[in-house]
Amino acid sequence: MAQALTLVVAVVLIGFISWWFFGKHEQKEVSATMEDKNLQKVKIVVDGGYTPNTVVLKKDVPAEIVFERKDPSACLEKVVFEDFGINETLPKDQDHAIKIDTHKAGEFNYACGMNMFHGKVIVK
Numbered sequence: 001m002a003q004a005l006t007l008v009v010a011v012v013l014i015g016f017i018s019w020w021f022f023g024k025h026e027q028k029e030v031s032a033t034m035e036d037k038n039l040q041k042v043k044i045v046v047d048g049g050y051t052p053n054t055v056v057l058k059k060d061v062p063a064e065i066v067f068e069r070k071d072p073s074a075c076l077e078k079v080v081f082e083d084f085g086i087n088e089t090l091p092k093d094q095d096h097a098i099k100i101d102t103h104k105a106g107e108f109n110y111a112c113g114m115n116m117f118h119g120k121v122i123v124k
């Protein structure tokens, strides 16, 4: 009986670990949409991480990333784009737009204030 229980616990644990590594952290990539001729926008929901965590912006078109933070933790309160010198506090349950410079193509990482959760902006 104890053995069976151990087995069940092991299976559940393995399931949880694979979900943690392969499920939650799957790379989702979303392209910004044109709001008007001169603005592209993409929304990222902040809730236990960033969804989507990778966004694609068109080069040389002014861009805004709109963060909506649903997560109450202080961990995700800040978002940091090191390459752009951006370090902003995200108000909870509100849309917060951050302008991104798209003059340079490349991949730019962003993270929470403690560098625990990560995302990526691709400009191309």
Ligand SMILES: [Cu+2]
Pocket (backbone or CB within 6 Å): 074, 075, 076, 112, 113, 114, 115, 116, 117
């Ligand atoms: Cu954090």
